[in-house]
Amino acid sequence: MSTPHSARSTRPRTQRTHSRWRLAAGASLAALGLASSGLVAQAPASANETNEPGSDPGQPVDIATPAIATLNGLIQSLFNSEIISQTSKIIGADDRAYWLTNNLESDLIPTTVLQDLGLGDVIPDLGLGGGDSGGTVPDDGLRREYLVVWAGDNNILDRTGKELTSLPEVVNSDLLGTQDLIGPDFFAVVDATKGSSSYGKVVNTATVGPLVENEPHHMQYIWHKGNNIFAGGLFTDVTYVIDTSRLPALELKHVNLPTDTLCGSVPDAYWVTKDGGAYGTYMGGPDVPGPCTYSDGTTRIGNGFAGSPGELVRLDENGETVYEAPATPLTAETKERCDNIPQLPAATCANPHGIQVREDLDTLITSDYNEPRNIILNPVAAPSSYLRRPTVRTWDISDPDEPKLKAVSFLPDGPRVGKVAHHEENRAVMETTVTNQPGHKGAFASTMQGGAIFYSPDITAAKPEWREVFDLSTANKQIAPDQNPYGGGVNSAWIQTSLDDKYLYNAVAGRSASGTDQGSKPFILKLDIQQLVASGSDPECSIDTIEETVDGGAESDCPAVVDILEAPGGPHWGTLDNLELGEDGYYHETTDVKRIAYSNYFVARTGLDGDHRVCMVDIAEDATMAIDEEFADENTGEPCLDFDREEWPHGVWGPAKPHSMLFVTADDDIR
Numbered sequence: 001m002s003t004p005h006s007a008r009s010t011r012p013r014t015q016r017t018h019s020r021w022r023l024a025a026g027a028s029l030a031a032l033g034l035a036s037s038g039l040v041a042q043a044p045a046s047a048n049e050t051n052e053p054g055s056d057p058g059q060p061v062d063i064a065t066p067a068i069a070t071l072n073g074l075i076q077s078l079f080n081s082e083i084i085s086q087t088s089k090i091i092g093a094d095d096r097a098y099w100l101t102n103n104l105e106s107d108l109i110p111t112t113v114l115q116d117l118g119l120g121d122v123i124p125d126l127g128l129g130g131g132d133s134g135g136t137v138p139d140d141g142l143r144r145e146y147l148v149v150w151a152g153d154n155n156i157l158d159r160t161g162k163e164l165t166s167l168p169e170v171v172n173s174d175l176l177g178t179q180d181l182i183g184p185d186f187f188a189v190v191d192a193t194k195g196s197s198s199y200g201k202v203v204n205t206a207t208v209g210p211l212v213e214n215e216p217h218h219m220q221y222i223w224h225k226g227n228n229i230f231a232g233g234l235f236t237d238v239t240y241v242i243d244t245s246r247l248p249a250l251e252l253k254h255v256n257l258p259t260d261t262l263c264g265s266v267p268d269a270y271w272v273t274k275d276g277g278a279y280g281t282y283m284g285g286p287d288v289p290g291p292c293t294y295s296d297g298t299t300r301i302g303n304g305f306a307g308s309p310g311e312l313v314r315l316d317e318n319g320e321t322v323y324e325a326p327a328t329p330l331t332a333e334t335k336e337r338c339d340n341i342p343q344l345p346a347a348t349c350a351n352p353h354g355i356q357v358r359e360d361l362d363t364l365i366t367s368d369y370n371e372p373r374n375i376i377l378n379p380v381a382a383p384s385s386y387l388r389r390p391t392v393r394t395w396d397i398s399d400p401d402e403p404k405l406k407a408v409s410f411l412p413d414g415p416r417v418g419k420v421a422h423h424e425e426n427r428a429v430m431e432t433t434v435t436n437q438p439g440h441k442g443a444f445a446s447t448m449q450g451g452a453i454f455y456s457p458d459i460t461a462a463k464p465e466w467r468e469v470f471d472l473s474t475a476n477k478q479i480a481p482d483q484n485p486y487g488g489g490v491n492s493a494w495i496q497t498s499l500d501d502k503y504l505y506n507a508v509a510g511r512s513a514s515g516t517d518q519g520s521k522p523f524i525l526k527l528d529i530q531q532l533v534a535s536g537s538d539p540e541c542s543i544d545t546i547e548e549t550v551d552g553g554a555e556s557d558c559p560a561v562v563d564i565l566e567a568p569g570g571p572h573w574g575t576l577d578n579l580e581l582g583e584d585g586y587y588h589e590t591t592d593v594k595r596i597a598y599s600n601y602f603v604a605r606t607g608l609d610g611d612h613r614v615c616m617v618d619i620a621e622d623a624t625m626a627i628d629e630e631f632a633d634e635n636t637g638e639p640c641l642d643f644d645r646e647e648w649p650h651g652v653w654g655p656a657k658p659h660s661m662l663f664v665t666a667d668d669d670i671r
Contacts, residue, residue, distance in 0.1 A: 082107040083649050084119050088251045093260060096210070100187075100242070100252035103205045103649035108191070108198040109248060112139040116668070117249050137197060143669040145579055145587060146203075146247050147192040147597055148662050149614055150216040150231045151643060153183035154604070154655040157213060183653035185214045187231070189248045190641065192577075192597075192616070192631075192663060200616075200631040200641060205649045206250040211236050215603065216659050218269040220278065221356065221496065222578055223662045224589065225670045228253055228317065230278045231660075232267035234372075234603070237287070237305070239267050239280060241319030245667040254319035263292040263302070263324045264311035266372045271357045271364070273400060276317030279364060281352040283310045284372050289342075295323040296402070298330065301345050306373035308340045309350035312366065312395065312403055325403045327352050327366070327393060335410045336426075339386040341374050349389040349408075354431035354445075357397070360438065361460050364395040364403060367429040367445050385421035388428035392445050392466070394459050407463050411445065411454050414468045415546050416487065418450075423488030425452035425468055431495045433504070434459070436591075440533055444469075446495040446506060451487030453495070453506065453527075453559070457537050469532060469541045470559045471549035472508060476520050479564050483518050485550050490520050491608060494574040494598070497529070499591035503623065504529045504559060507598055509570040509608065522567050524574070524598060524617065526625060527559035565625040569600035569611035569640075577663045579670070587670040594619050595628070599658045601643075614658050615640035 084106050089099040106114060184207035191198040208214070214233030223229070229242040229250075239256035258265065264282030272278045285307035286292035293299045300309055314323040328350035338349035353369035368389035374382050382388075390411050396404045414425030422428060428449035435442045441458045445466070453470040473487035491509035498505070503526055510522035532539055534557075541558035548554055552561070575597055580590045596617045600610035616631035633642045644655040 084114075086117075086119070086249060090252055090254065092255050092257055094257060098211075098252065098255045099209050100240075100250060101207050101209070101650070102249045103207065104249065105201075105203050105649050108137065108201050108203045110137055110139040113144070113248070117246060140197060141585075142193055142196055143581065143585060143587065143665070144196065144248070145192045145577075145581075145663060145665045145669075147190040147614070147616075148219075148229065148244070148247075148250075148664050149188040149190060149599070149643075149658045150185075150219055150660050151188055152185045152214060152216040152657040152659065153212070153653055154612070154644075154657050155180055155182045157182065157605075180654070182212050184209055184212060184650065185216050185233075186648070186650060186656070187229075187242065187250055188643075188648075188656075188658070189250065190614070191248075194630070201634050202641070202649065204248045204250070206242075207650045208240060208252070211238060214238065216657070217267070218573070218660045219662055220270040220272045222576060223664045224272065224578075226276065226667070227272045228276070228319070229662065229664070230270040230272065230280065230315070230319065232270070232280070234266055234268070237261070237265045237267065237284075239270075239315070239319060241315075244664050247664060247666040256315065256319045256321060258287050260321045261311070261313050261324060262287050263294050263300075263326070264313060265305045266310070267313075268353045268369075269355050270315075271355050273357065273359060275400070277322070277400070278315045278317075278319075279355060279357065279397075279403065280313045280315060281310065281355045281366055282313055283351045283353055283369065285309055294326045296325065296404075298326060300326050300328060300330075303340055303342050303344055304373075306371075307342075308344060308371050309348045310352050310368075311350075312352060312355075312364075312405075314401055314403060322401050323403065325395075325405065326350075327405065329405065329408065333391070333408060336390050337386040338389070338391075339384045340371060341383060341387070349391045350393070351389055352393065353429075354433075356432055356434040356443070358434050358441075358459070359397070359400075361441060362396060362398040363406075363460050364397045365432050365434060365443050365459055366393045366395070367432040368392065369428055369430045369448065385427070388422040388449055390424075390426040390429060390447075390450075392429055392432055392464075394464055407461075409456075409464055409466055411447070411466050412468065414450075414452055414471065414549065415544055416471065416473065416549050418488045419486075420488075422449045423451070425450040425471070425487075426454075430493055433495050433497050435497055435501045435533060436499050437501045440501055441537075442533055444495060444497065444504060444529075446492045448492050449489055451490040451492055452543070453492075453504070455532060455539065455541070457535070457539055467539070467541070468543040469539075469553060470527060471543050472506075472525075473549045474552045475508070475523065475525050475561065475564055477550050478561060479521050479523055479566065483520070486520070487549065491570075491572075491602070493572045493602070496574065496576060498593055499576065499578060501533050502530050503527065503562060505574060505576075505596060507567075507571040507574050509572055509600075509602065509610065522570050522600075524565040524567050524571055524596075524625060526562040526564070526623065528562050528623075529559050531557040532559055563624045565617065565627070567598065567600070567615070569613050570602070570609070571598045571600055571615075572602045572610060573660050574598035575661050575663060579663055579665060582671070584671065587665045589670075596625075597661050597663070599661060601657045601659055604657065609657075612643040612655060612657055613640040614643065614661060 266284035513519035
């Protein structure tokens with residue numbers, strides 16, 4: 001009944017079409033007497049009927065009840081016998097079951113690894129296709145490093161406001177294929193081990209349930225030995241806590257639900273501390289409009305879910321809420337215009353997005369991006385430019401479990417005149433990044449719409465001073481000298497200092513062409529920041545003339561362009577590889593980063609999507625960057641992994657949206 005492994009492995013996955021899969025499954029299940037149960041016909045088209053008894057039909061759809069999970073497992077064992085499914089389940093604070101299901105590609109995983117997971121004998125015992133069915137690869141002696149990618153199912157709901165107005169009133173399986181239906185979000189576990197026979201291949205997809213349409217967003221910026229993964233669902237207001245100790249398998253450890261963070265919503269990014277706990281930025285306002293009392297006993301008035309003000313949340317190592325800290329002071333923030341819709345009694349720009357920490361300095365820093373309901377969650381044009389925020393916040397974490405807001409800093413505007421108000425250099429402060437080495441106290445911030453990079457030499461100061469040190473117009477001029485270099489609206493996102501504080505990386509998705517505007521190219525930028533960091537508390541660099549916006553800073557300590565890597569497809573997020581294989585055969589953490597990874601996806605409903613690829617970048621001895629040609633898609637053969645594929649280990653769900661990623665290895669493989 002199953003296709004022999006030796007035959008299947010010689011042809012691309014894309015040849016296993018959805019229609020063939022459906023016909024084969026239907027015929028075989030009918031033969032087993034299962035089709036008459038109604039599960040096959042009803043599972044995709046009537047998912048609402050699978051909710052638990054007494055559940056609200058308006059709640060997120062449960063697409064993987066035990067009956068459907070059993071059916072999926074049976075189908076996989078019949079027609080995809082290389083897949084081994086393994087589920088971990090927990091009970092949330094709402095008494096509902098939440099789960100994560102591994103779908104391991106056993107034909108890509110060494111037998112010894114499967115044995116370590118307790119799965120080495122599973123496939124031979126199935127007896128479904130002879131000894132050749134679902135075989136595993138021999139142990140090549142390499143300990144594995146993985147790239148874990150948090151990805152969302154791409155479906156009919158990923159449309160902008162204009163596109164949504166033309167949708168049919170009823171969407172069913174007769175109108176759409178499985179690829180357009182709402183499917184599970186998942187963690188893709190990709191072999192990132194250079195020299196491995198499965199390098200660049202997806203060896204596991206770990207699907208989460210029962211919540212769908214999480215809009216997977218960020219995890220922490222970098223992984224360290226023993227860390228859990230903290231991963232946010234932008235739309236569902238949920239933080240998933242994932243155990244990585246037995247990679248390539250993952251395990252669900254905890255889910256932090258909306259009722260666990262009543263004063264904040266829309267979780268964005270995380271920073272894991274040395275004790276295994278984490279801080280998380282919740283960009284949106286309280287779950288319910290009106291007053292909300294925080295852990296410190298103070299109260300703020302909020303305008304509701306995905307509104308303002310956001311908060312900072314302290315989580316323990318298991319993901320339980322320890323402390324909710326208000327991100328706005330008791331007084332109004334009025335130094336620059338901070339719109340709130342609906343209007344609040346005290347205006348605030350507090351919508352924290354990026355977050356990084358210096359535990360040795362007892363300091364945490366967050367950057368404010370926008371009021372998310374009116375930009376990210378609303379599929380129509382934002383009603384005000386001033387929903388994009390010009391602020392960064394520093395926090396006192398001398399008591400790690402009780403973070404306190406220390407300062408609100410409005411970034412200075414620059415010399416460039418924006419075509420619209422939110423193109424001013426200081427607007428939409430998406431990300432911030434700290435320096436890492438002892439003696440350095442500086443941090444950087446980047447503006448998504450403003451297209452500029454700012455620097456503060458001392459974030460421990462009572463009121464940190466910020467200055468613009470690089471305008472992305474300079475990079476635009478170098479990468480496309482024949483085009484208008486204008487840096488506004490270039491969609492700058494991920495920014496990260498190298499772990500040795502020598503370089504600064506920045507992912508820029510580019511500006512789409514419109515009318516006479518040719519737009520700007522997407523790229524990964526690398527800057528030399530050594531002189532700026534070495535200048536201590538009194539840097540000279542300051543972008544304060546229009547000439548400096550396109551030619552670079554005139555002062556000697558201004559960041560200098562090391563390399564600009566063209567990145568077609570719209571890069572938004574990235575991560576550094578801080579792991580290296582030692583002579584002892586184990587992985588060790590390093591500050592000498594030799595590669596990075598980036599993804600081309602933002603949030604589809606904003607109109608800023610991307611081509612859904614994940615790319616690997618090698619860093620040469622001279623610090624220049626190059627796409628790793630060997631990290632190639634298993635279907636197309638082209639460099640970078642294309643998440644717009646038809647089939648995944650968890651089924652024929654079609655394209656997916658990869659947002660964030662981390663380099664990780666199993667506990668037993670790192671010293």
